[in-house]
Every structure is written in C-alpha cells, then in structure tokens.
Amino acid sequence: xxxxxxxxxxxxxxxxxxxxxxxxxxxxxxxxxxxxxxxxxxxxxxxxxxxxxxxxxxxxxxxxxxxxxxxxxxxxxxxxxxxxxxxxxxxxxxxxxxxxxxxxxxxxxxxxxxxxxxxxxxxxxxxxxxxxxxxxxxxxxxxxxxxxxxxxxxxxxxxxxxxxxxxxxxxxxxxxxxxxxxxxxxxxxxxxxxxxxxxxxxxxxxxxxxxxxxxxxxxxxxxxxxxxxxxxxxxxxxxxxxxxxxxxxxxxxxxxxxxxxxxxxxxxxxxxxxxxxxxxxxxxxxxxxxxxxxxxxxx
Numbered sequence: 001x002x003x004x005x006x007x008x009x010x011x012x013x014x015x016x017x018x019x020x021x022x023x024x025x026x027x028x029x030x031x032x033x034x035x036x037x038x039x040x041x042x043x044x045x046x047x048x049x050x051x052x053x054x055x056x057x058x059x060x061x062x063x064x065x066x067x068x069x070x071x072x073x074x075x076x077x078x079x080x081x082x083x084x085x086x087x088x089x090x091x092x093x094x095x096x097x098x099x100x101x102x103x104x105x106x107x108x109x110x111x112x113x114x115x116x117x118x119x120x121x122x123x124x125x126x127x128x129x130x131x132x133x134x135x136x137x138x139x140x141x142x143x144x145x146x147x148x149x150x151x152x153x154x155x156x157x158x159x160x161x162x163x164x165x166x167x168x169x170x171x172x173x174x175x176x177x178x179x180x181x182x183x184x185x186x187x188x189x190x191x192x193x194x195x196x197x198x199x200x201x202x203x204x205x206x207x208x209x210x211x212x213x214x215x216x217x218x219x220x221x222x223x224x225x226x227x228x229x230x231x232x233x234x235x236x237x238x239x240x241x242x243x244x245x246x247x248x249x250x251x252x253x254x255x256x257x258x259x260x261x262x263x264x265x266x267x268x269x270x271x272x273x274x275x276x277x278x279x280x281x282x283x284x285x286x287x288x289x290x291x292x293x294x295x296x297x298x299x
Contacts, residue, residue: 025108028101044062044085048110049079050079051069052101053077054144058100061087063086075148082131122181139179150168195219195229198215251264257296261277264276
C-alpha cells in the first residue's frame with residue numbers, strides 16, 4: 001500500500017538482515033549472512049537497482065547481463081537500470097560470508113526527486129536512458145563506511161529504525177551519486193523549504209528582475225529541477241508566477257495613485273504600455289486605467 005512502512009529484521013545464528021520498504025518505489029535492505037549453495041530467480045520491476053557489496057563473492061544477472069562482485073579492501077558498487085520488467089537470477093556459492101546493501105528505486109521516485117535531470121548528460125541520466133545499462137566500480141572509503149554502518153544497524157524501536165534506515169539509505173545514495181558526478185536527491189522537507197524561499201523572494205519583489213537561472217542557483221538546484229517541482233507545488237511555472245507577481249505589484253502601484261500607467265508598465269517589466277495593458281487585462285479582467293480611477297485623489 002502506498003505510504004505504508006514495512007520493516008522486518010531477521011536475526012540468525014551469526015547472521016543478520018533487515019529490509020525496509022517505505023513506499024512501493026523505495027526499498028532498502030542490508031544483510032550479513034553465510035550463504036548456502038543455491039540459485040534462485042524472480043522478476044524485477046522497472047527500477048534502478050543499487051548493490052554495494054562489502055564481503056563475499058556475489059554472482060547475479062538481470063536478463064542477459066551477468067555481474068560478479070568480489071570486494072577486497074573496498075566495497076564494490078553496482079548500478080543497473082531496468083526500463084522494463086526483467087528476470088533476476090542469483091547464484092550463491094558454498095559457505096562464504098556475505099555482506100551487502102541493496103536499494104531498489106522506482107523511476108517515479110527518481111523523477112520526484114529530480115533524478116536524473118531531463119536532458120542532462122550526467123552519468124545517471126545516460127544510465128537511466130537505456131534498459132540494462134550498468135556501471136560497476138570500487139567504492140570510496142566514505143561510501144564503504146556508510147554501507148558497513150547500514151549492515152551493522154540494529155533496531156531500537158520500529159519508528160526510529162525506519163527513520164534511521166531511510167536516512168542512511170539517502171546518505172548512501174547521495175555518496176553513490178557524488179562518486180558518479182551526478183547531483184544528489186533533495187529530501188522532501190528540504191525541497192519544500194527551497195521552493196518556499198524562491199516564492200518568498202518573488203512575493204517580496206526582491207527577485208522581480210531575476211532570471212530563472214539565478215532563482216535556481218538560490219534554490220541550489222538546476223533550472224529544470226526548479227521548474228518541475230515549482231509547477232508541481234504551485235500549479236504554475238516559475239516565470240509565470242514571477243510575471244503574475246510583477247503585474248500585481250504594478251496594480252498596487254496604480255491603486256496608490258502615485259504612478260502612471262507607463263511607470264507601472266516598467267515596474268512589471270514591460271517596455272511597451274500596449275503589451276502591458278494586454279497582459280494586465282488578461283490577468284485582472286480590466287484595463288490598467290480602471291485602477292487609476294479607483295485610486296484616491298492626490299493630496
């Protein structure tokens with residue numbers, strides 16, 4: 001069910017594993033276990049699969065693509081993109097200890113968090129554009145430490161463990177993307193604060209003559225990411241909102257009785273009074289002159 005949290009922990013003799021699924025499109029798991037010789041298969045959904053192997057020899061395949069992870073002094077990272085459902089197969093050797101962290105990220109979740117950027121040439125964008133595209137590399141020290149912390153994490157309370165594990169998962173994903181050279185996801189509350197900051201700058205008039213690029217820089221995100229999330233939150237594009245606020249400022253200037261239509265047009269960013277009048281009528285349903293007639297008489 002959407003939004004339902006599932007958190008299971010399976011302690012075993014010398015083994016430990018946990019799985020958490022916060023939403024259908026975000027699944028995080030970690031395990032430390034001794035494998036027995038066997039093979040198993042299942043169908044993987046269209047999603048981005050991340051595996052960070054810390055110990056053991058891990059042999060697996062997605063469709064026709066086979067992979068082997070054999071970490072030595074550093075963790076091994078594997079990213080595989082699936083744009084359609086694909087057969088997953090796992091082959092386990094005999095009696096070896098295995099430690100790994102896995103994440104499955106649906107494409108809807110990735111898009112919601114601005115990953116990958118539309119039209120971007122980042123490594124993640126190129127990966128997400130092709131079915132069964134994969135990248136594999138030796139993890140850096142920080143990524144290795146984060147993965148080990150996740151494997152060793154023990155639940156204190158169900159609520160805290162869910163929050164802690166999802167937080168560690170986001171840190172791990174951010175470090176993976178940092179090593180890839182792709183932007184990290186923006187967490188929900190932080191994203192909302194950044195969008196509200198942009199809106200406040202526009203509402204106050206401080207950003208009245210700012211470009212989209214400058215607004216995006218202030219929000220610490222790309223122009224396309226700002227546009228996408230701003231439209232989702234406020235039901236209009238950034239520049240449409242900015243133009244609307246400029247017109248509102250111009251309307252208030254006219255109602256004050258201290259500005260002419262030409263002055264108000266310049267306030268709204270229009271060099272042509274005719275174009276200003278057209279935009280004004282379209283937004284407020286009457287021409288700018290109506291506000292002048294409503295203005296209080298000059299003292």
